[in-house]
Amino acid sequence: MSVHTVLNAAPVVIGSAIDITSSMSSAASGIEITKQFLGAASAVGEAVKPFLPLISAVTLVISEIVDIYETAQYNKKICNSLMDRVTAAEAAVKTLQRRKSENEKNFRNLEYYKAFVRFVDVMKKIQIFIGNVSQLQGYKKFMHASSVKEKFTSITDEFDTVMSDLHFTMAVANEEQRKLDQESLTSDIAEMTKFLGRIEGGIIDNNNKINIVLQEVLIMKDKVEHMNSAQNDPSIWNMKANEIKPVELTDPLNGRSTDRRGEAPCILKKIYKVQEVACKPINIPETDSPDAKKIQGHLAILGKLRDSPNILRFYGLSYVDNNQVMVLEWAEMGSLKEVYDKYDIAWHAKVLIALDICRGLTFLHSCDILHHDVRCQNIMMTARMEPKISNFNYSRMSHGPTSDMKHITDVVHWMAPEKLQHTREKPVSYNFKCEIFSFGMLLWELAFEKVPYEKWDMIKIKEHVLSGKREKISWGKASPDIQKLQKDYAKIIDDPQIRISLQGIFMALDKLADEHCKVGTTSPSLFPDKKLDLDGTSQEPVPISISDDGGMELPDMDMDFSIDSIPTLLSLEEGIAAHKRKEINVAWECFVAHSDLGNKTAKYWQGYYLWEGYVVEKDRKRASELFKEAADDGIADAQLRYAFSLVNNPSIKFDRQLFLEYLTKAADNNNPTAQFNLGDLYLNGKLKIQVDLEKGKKYLRLAAHNNQPKAKEALEKMGINIYVDTD
Structure with missing residues (x-):
């Protein structure tokens, strides 16, 4: 054969996938910029018109690069090196605007025009490269760490050449810039290699590659988000959760009072395929309604998250006593908040718990899924003290997305400063930085085993946080080794760069675990409540405030250029x-x-x-x-x-x-x-x-x-x- x-046979290739800027002509900013250029063109001559779409295109690409950079989660130093060039390109184009008459000779030069076409192309390459290396899903496209370096070198060489051809000046001398580039590459690649070698948590598969399931979830998520406009793809409407027959759910052999949790309708413990499961009531609207289809799509995605051992496993939907339920992994200890309310958690256990929660959040973020409500109440604990993230957007009881914030008075204790400024007139979108801030507050909550700003009302919390203040870190009496651990833990919470990425937090926690949590230790994970002096109530506290630098502002993009015709x-x-x-x-x-x-x-x-x-x-x-x-x-x-x-x-x-x-x-x-x-x-x-x-x-x-x-x-x-x- x-x-x-x-x-x-050979495949049919989809050419449309390559159309990078198909929406450019309809972008309002691009149209406005073009109008400005046309107005300025008469001052230099009608010959400027061929350059207008190129300048409009490069301006749009620069703004999109800045947007991508703002959400970068990995390889920030590499991205910074490229942003130095983006900033130089932006400055060069602004200079061209101010000196349009002086550049009229260049505008009439065919080779200069061709160089400008290459300039647009290389800016698009920078946009794609930053988008790839700054996200796990994109990073997996590079087979080896050397591929990242080769691609970076290729793009920067091309950029430097075209900048020279256009007579644009770089803000940093070439030799100095290349030295910084190499330092950034070496540092980020080393950190990324170590991170991928340590992260585990279902993100890396058995072949030491980024899990294909992450890509599958992204595709499914995109389908759900565009479900209402996907009438030509009937398969989307078949996206639904696994259905479990009620007879497959049996009662535990030795029932206990703890097999029922919460008030009616309560969560029931059952056995499914020899596994202990929790049957959580859920109310899905009519089967054929759009809302029901979307919820089913969300639940189907939730089922795919099973590859992460740090996310509460969802087995499917079923019925118990004629009530529809979600069948979830049973967490014997209840929520992490319930655990710390009942016991004191040993410090080495806290570090390992924090590390595994970070793994679970990294898995979610790699699927472009945000939790929206990161706190100890939403972390379930197994009998082996393993944390499982639960109750995020896709697993809520038909209450809609967390962005509605119906329980705002509870969530405000962990809320990022920018979200505290959210109003109906000036809405603020929830993003990865908001989530990472909440995780930082969870780390504080876990350390001191109490809700941040406990007993404060919403107005007081808002005023306190927006003035740049945070919860205090005041340790109690402890042995020297625990004091060292506490000091290192405090550095993680108090780091002003904590909101840059989960990668940095994970590596810091991983280092802490290596130093203080020895494998095979027989030390107990739990102590009787109030046994540990967590907050130093018996001594004079030494407060350390948690800082937050917030985000960077987008640069002004007011441009008005003039160019000539060829x-x-x-x-x-x-x-x-x-x-x-x-x-x-x-x-x-x-x-x-x-x-x-x-x-x-x-x-x-x-x-x-x-x-x-x-x-x-x-x-x-x-x-x-x-x-x-x-x-x-x-x-x-x-x-x-x-x-x-x-x-x-x-x-x-x-x-x-x-x-x-x-x-x-x-x-x-x-x-x-x-x-x-x-x-x-x-x-x-x-x-x-x-x-x-x-x-x-x-x-x-x-x-x-x-x-x-x-x-x-x-x-x-x-x-x-x-x-x-x-x-």
Whole structure:
């Protein structure tokens, strides 16, 4: 059987995925900037007009880069190095605005125009790169730490070259900047490598790679968020939680009074597949209503979070005494607040609890899910003192998102300063920084085993926090080793950079655990209540305030430029649009022109035309070379095309490992055709690849989530529901 037959033929590549700036022309800011430039153009001459869309584009990209940077969670030093260049680019364009008349000669120069096109391209590359390295989902696209360094070096070299070609001045001398770059790369890559080696918690799979489930959850989450506008995709309406038959839920053999929790309707303890579970009442609206479908979608996502041992496991929906319930993992000790109200928690146990909560939050954030209510009341504890995050948005009892803040008087004790300023007239969105602030307050709550600002009313808390003040850290009497632990713990809470990322908090807690929590220790985790002197009530306290720097302000973007006219070059987006209209001659000229300027997306399209023989004769060897160039730039469709260009190509010797490498890159880059083929390979052991049923099913699920028809068909034949995990 030929390789071609085995792989079910070559895929159809989705070109629209490459259209990076399709919404640019409709952006209000872009239109306004263009109007300003047109007004200024008459002062220099009509020839300025070809530059207007380029300046509008680069201005928009810079503003989007700043937005991405504000939400960066990882590799902040690398992002900072690139932001130095973004700031330099912004300043250079502003200078161009002030000196438009002096630059008229440049505006009439064709080479200067081409350089400006490359300038826009490299700014887009910086935007994509920062977006990738600053998030776990994006970081996994880099196979090795060296790939990050190579990509960074490639982009910065290209940026420095084009800045020179445009006669733009860098704020930092090249040698000094490169030294800072190398320090940032070395530091961030080392920290990221150590972080990924220590995080565990379902984020890293058995192959030491970032878990595919995170990608699956992101796809499902996006579908739920756009459920109302997804009428053309009926499969979305099948997204629902696992259904458990009531007969599968049995009573515990030895019932106890603690098997019922809370007031009616109370939570009941049952046994499901030999596991102790909690049956929590839930009220889902009518089956076919939009609200019910959305809740079902949320619950289906909740079921996917089972890969994290630090998130309370959701098994599915069922009925108990004719009442609908959520079937959840049973937490014997109740909530973390209930534990510290009843006992004193040993310090080494507090560190390990904090570390595991951080793992759970990192898993959620990697799925782009925010908890909205991080406090000890929402952390459930097992009999082995393992924390499980619970009661976040997707597991609430039909009360809607936490952003409604119906229980504002309770939540305010952990609320970030910016959220305290939220009003109906000036709403403030809840984001990762808000969540990290709340986690910092949870660390304080865990340390002192009481609610922050206890017995304070909402107005007093708001005035206190908005004035820059925080809860006090005042330790009680303790042994020297515990005093050392407390001091290090306080540094984590009191760190003004605490809100930068969970990664930093995790690494600090991990170091604390290494130093103070020895494996195999027999020290008790719990003591009788009030045994420990936690807050120093028997001695004069030495207060230390928790600080918070808040966020950075966006720079002013008021721009007014003037430029001159030369023969125009179609934008790459216009070239792709021409291809879609089957104006292949126009498209080909555009792709070649941008490819000559070094644009990797254009190289992909040029390779595609050479492969298919559009406009020019087929040259599949050259096409494969172009696909590889684009593939190494992280373009998913190019990675797929390059992999398949190795198949049955007489001009190239087939390399199985190279084929698998690039097919995997495309699949991990969310290309559904690659996901299907990779899943098929692992399921059936094609191309002499070792069978891996679990990995094969995971890739087929991803492909099915992306509406790949063959993947859906294959899973249906196997009786697998893509939205429900079964044991």
